[in-house]
Each structure stands twice: as C-alpha cells, then as structure tokens.
Amino acid sequence: MSIVGEPATKEPLSLEDLQASGNLRSGRKHVLSILVENKSGVLTRIAGLFARRGFNIDTLTVGPTDDDQISRVTLTVDGAIHPIDQVTKQLHKLINVLKIRDLEPADTVARELALFKISADGTQRGELMQITEIFRGKVVDVTKRSVIVEVTGTTEKVEAFESMVRPFGLIEMMRTGEIAIARGRGET
C-alpha cells in the first residue's frame, strides 16, 4: 500500500497521484505463523478458508506453545500460484485466531524434521553414513537391509539429502513440514 501526498497539509490530493493497493500474487513462498486459541474446530476453520478458494496448503504443522491455552499453526503456501492476501485477511476474521505473521524468509529461521528409510546392505552402508554425516543427520535404526536416518534443517537441505540418498533406494520418507521463528529479540 502506498499513498502519496502528506495527510497533514491542506492541499487537495491530486487524484492522478493515487496508487491502489493491490491484491496480486506475491510470487514467493509464504510461511504463515498463526497463533490460535487451543479449541476444537480451529484447524478446520483455518483449512476451510484455503479449501473454499481451491488453494493448496504445502505444509502444515500444529503444536502447543508455552501457554497451554494457545497453539501455534505454521503453514506454508505458494504465493506464486495463489493470491494469499485475501485469505490472510479472512484468517484474521476467525474469532479463535489471535495473531498471524507472514514471515519473510530472510528474517526467519525455519526448520523441518524428516525421517528417511533407505535400503542399504553392508556394502552401501559406509557411503550412506558419510552422506548422513555431511548433512549432520543421525542414524536412528539399522537392520541388515535398511537404515533410518533423521535429518533436521531447512526444506532445501531436506530435499538435497533426499536427492542424495534416492539412488540407494528410498523406501519411505516422512516430513513434518516447516516450523518457523522470527530472527532477533522480538516475538514471532
């Protein structure tokens, strides 16, 4: 939103100089951090606002906060595909929604947790352990024919690890979706 002209002066405002606030696609990924009252049905109300517009939620996590009356929902949605401005305004209207932040990627620390079940027999295990080491992952389960690796990091890191281990034979992968916290002293 940009408005030209100084409100404090008595000058008539030239109509030519007014610029409209838009409702356009932002072209970037949005991480919405939403504080909600911990009540039944809240998640359905939030998800419904996306569903009725045909918007796809990429990831969604819900968890407790330091206050047991309040939960935090973190969801990511692609602003290149969907004009999310309208849905954010509608989210604000939900009575159980307390606060919404549309986190700027540069000012945010975002992490997700992923578990990979990879097929690996004796000969491959060494190389797999090396890759895991590089990604600062952890082997959490080993059998004769498979290992399970835990990786934490940004979405990009998790996806990079995935592409590295896929040639070994990726049996299964589980991802939590991102949680995110604003950088600096201020609250998210």
Next chain:
Amino acid sequence: MRAVDAVMECLKAEGVDVVFGLPGGANLPTYDAFVDGGLRHILVRHEAGGGHAAEGYAKATGRVGVAFATSGPGATNLITPICDAMMDSVPVVFITGQVRTELLGTDGFQEADTIGITMPIVKHSFMIQDPLEIPRAIHEAFFLARSGRPGPVLVDIPQDLSRAEIPYEPVADVRLPGYQPTLEGNQKQIRQAAKALAAAHRPVIYAGGGVVNANASDELVEFATSDRFPVTCTLMGLGAFPAPHPQWLGMLGMHGTRAANYAMDEADLICAVGARFDDRVTGKLSEFAPNAKFIHIDVDPAEISKNIPAHIPIVGDAKHVLAKLLVEYRALSAPTDRLSEWWQRIEGWREKYPLSFEDSTDTEIKPQYMVQALYEATGGDAIITSDVGQHQMWTAQHYDFPKPRRWINSGGLGTMGFGLPAAMGAAVGCPEMTVCCIAGDGSVQMNAQELATCAQEKIPIKVFIMNNGYLGMVRQWQELFWDGRYSHVETGDYPDFVKLAEAYGATGMRFDDKTTLVEDMKRAIATDGPVVVDVKVTREENTYPMIPAGQAAREMVG
C-alpha cells in the same frame, strides 16, 4: 438451575423479546424451559421460516434476531437462513439442539454435524462440550452477532448437557482476545479521503448495507449534502439515503438506473461506504469505473481491495468514519462550483433515461405499476419485504424508500421464499408499522406455510403476490440469452392463492384491475390479520434497464 433455564436468563439479559423456533427431540429440555421462561416464543411451521423471520426481525429493528431448531433435520433446515444472514451481514443467533454427547459421531437418530456443516457460513459457532460453558457462549454469541460486521452465530447444545444443573450468574464481561473490530477509522486516512473528495470533479458516493447496519443514515445524508455529492445505493443500501432527493441517483448495478451506472462509469472518484463491489454492481470488473480512484470505507478489512483495489482504504464503522469525514471535509472549504459540470452531465442522463415503462392502455396491471400503486397505497410509510427475482428488482426500482430498515430483502444469497417469513419477523419486531411483502408467485410457495404461523399468532402481514405465472427472472434470461427456449419456468395458475390463504386462516383477495388497484390495496392493508393478495400482472414483462451479466455499465440495455 438447569442449563436450559440459564439459556432463558441469558436471552432475557441480552434483551431478547421473541424467539422463532420449532421443537424436536434434542431440544425438548429447552422447550420445557420456555413454559416458565417468561419469553415470547413463536412456533413456526418450518425451521427455514423461523430463520428468515429472525432475519426480518433483525433487519427491521437493528436488534439481534433469535431462531431455535432441534438437531439433524431441524438444524439442516436452518442452513439457508444462516447462509443468507452471512451474505447480508444480519445479526442472528441460532441455537440448535444436538444429540446427547455419548451419541456424537455415531450416526445417532437425528444426528447431523451441525457445526461442521455450517462452518463456512457462520461468523462464529460454539460447540458446547461442558454445560458450564453455556451462559458464556450465549453471551459471546450475541456480542459477536451484533458487533463489528454483524452476522450469524450458532450455538449447538447437546441434549444431555442442556439438562445439567449449573450455577448461573450473569456474564458481564465478554473475553474474545482474537476479536477486536476496528470502528473508529484512521484519522490520517480520513483526512486523505477528504482531500481527495475536495479535489474530485466527478465524485460519486456509493453506499451499501453497511450504512444501514451501522445506523449511519443521518451521517451519510449530512456528509453528502455538505457538498453536492451525487449518491447511489446498492440493493442492500436502499433507504440509507432518502428517496427521492435532488442528489439521489437511484440504485446502481445490474438493474440500476442509467444515471447511477453512467455516473459510476465516468466518475473520477468513488467513495464506497459499507459496500462490497459485488459482481451485480460492478459487471465486468476490468471495465468497472475505468477512470475512478477509490476510497473504500468498511468495518470489515477483508472487503477492502477484495474486488477493486482501493486507493484510500479506511477500516471503520460507517457511523464513526462519516462523522469524522464530514469534519475534515468542511475544514477544507472546497469550492462547490467545481461540481456544476458534473451535475449537468448527470441531469442530462436523468432527463434522457428516467426509470420508465410502457403502461397498459386497458385495465391490465403492469408489474411496475403494481409497485407504484403499493407506494401510493402505503404513502411510502411501510416496511416492504420481497423475495428474489423480477418483483424484487421492480420494487427496488419503483418504491422510493425514505428511511433505512424499510426495505428488507435477500441480496447476497438471493433466497427465494425469504419475503413472507421476513415480513412476519419484521411485523413482530415493529408492531406499529404496516408490513407488506411483495412476493413472486414462484418464491412465495417456498415458505407459504408460515401463513399458518401468522394466522395463529395474529401477525398482520400483507402479502402481495406479483403473479405472472412464471419464474419470471429465469424466463427473462431464457428469452434474452437462451433464444427464447423456455425450460421449466411456467407455473401456470397453480396454486389458487386465494383458497390457499383461506386454508391457512388468512384473508385471500384477488386483484386484476389497474383502475381500482390503489383503492383495492388500501382495502387489503386495512383488513385485520394476515392478508394474501393475488395480483394478476402482465405475464411476459421484462425488468429493464439491465446490464447483461459480465458486461460494462455503459452497455446497459432496455
């Protein structure tokens, strides 16, 4: 006391004087509480009738309407009124019974997931899980329904919880940390708006239902007349600016006046107040008001820049913002003669394209004349409700509403069958007023059962059925846009509305002579109790002027 008795106390504490509803299994305890509750209850014949009656009551009085229904089919019958109240921002609290908690989720008898079904069409809803929550939920429901942008709020109470013994104390404080509507409006933005208005040479004020909801009609008139701002209202805003008036352009939109639509089309600045740029107003969005900048005043921030990007957005209640805007505007002492050219242009349209129709030369009643006759018969001093279709548009065009809350119709959802029960609710809320419903012969059948309620409760509504034997608006579209291939639009002579009225215990009349229509209507209005009048009108008359759907205002036809 029992939780249901606490419900009665809550309603009384909220100032409720009437409840529209229908009992059933899951709300038997609630209905037991009505016996000694000291609250007026009106037994409707279908829950949808009760829901629309509560809407009519709310729209006529400005107070919160209340409708009760049982679980399952009772609750699902309320879906249309709930959605209607959502679309038109009507403050109504719906209280539904639910199966007892041990049956929840088991497909119990008359179980429906009422909270789930209604979630997208309520302002908020409360699923009661603990009887101790009931009083607070009811009070919060009323607070939410009436404040900010009004809307429907639903409270779903399982049968077993409603029977629980709870201590009741009046709830004075409502705590809703996630809900703080902005009412005042940003002072700097308001000043910007005043300056833009002072600079404009072709301004239009475009007022909607938000002005009525905020009781801001006086502020609107005072602001508009502080200069010579032309004013147009949406279908929902009719009456917010008094008609007729030298600055009144008429309604805008699909069936609005040419003066209003052309003024929007050529405006350099549009000041929208409590209006939401609905597609029936804008037509083709990319060609809507192509030369205009927009000031958008609305209490709901989600409406601003939703369809049309606003240059000066102001979040606030119309009453507060218009009052402040007036002060700011006066301080600028803008030269009034700058609007002279604009008014010449508008007067030109007014003269060239007045709202008109070709009247019959014999005794045949043209539908437009029927509306004018009702205006004459009531002296404009009545509450008028309508259903949805041609008759609704003709009423909006040809009945001059002098005050807000005199015109009650279903705008956003376009609900056929709204008018009769809404008239019933309006008449209960405003017993001193004449309440008339202009109904369609197709629409009226959808809630005609409420005539029994009106007869039993002696609610003296006057229903004037504009009977052309067609689902007229659909017929018109088939004629104009589907090569005249009529498909299932003819209703013929059925039913016999006079006999139907009599069967329900109302008075039935039939008028078909233009020359005596005004006197006949006066006679119908003077008749005690509910009256149904079958008015035979021209069968294939079209509603004009009109902007064909998806086209621009300057392409108006007819």
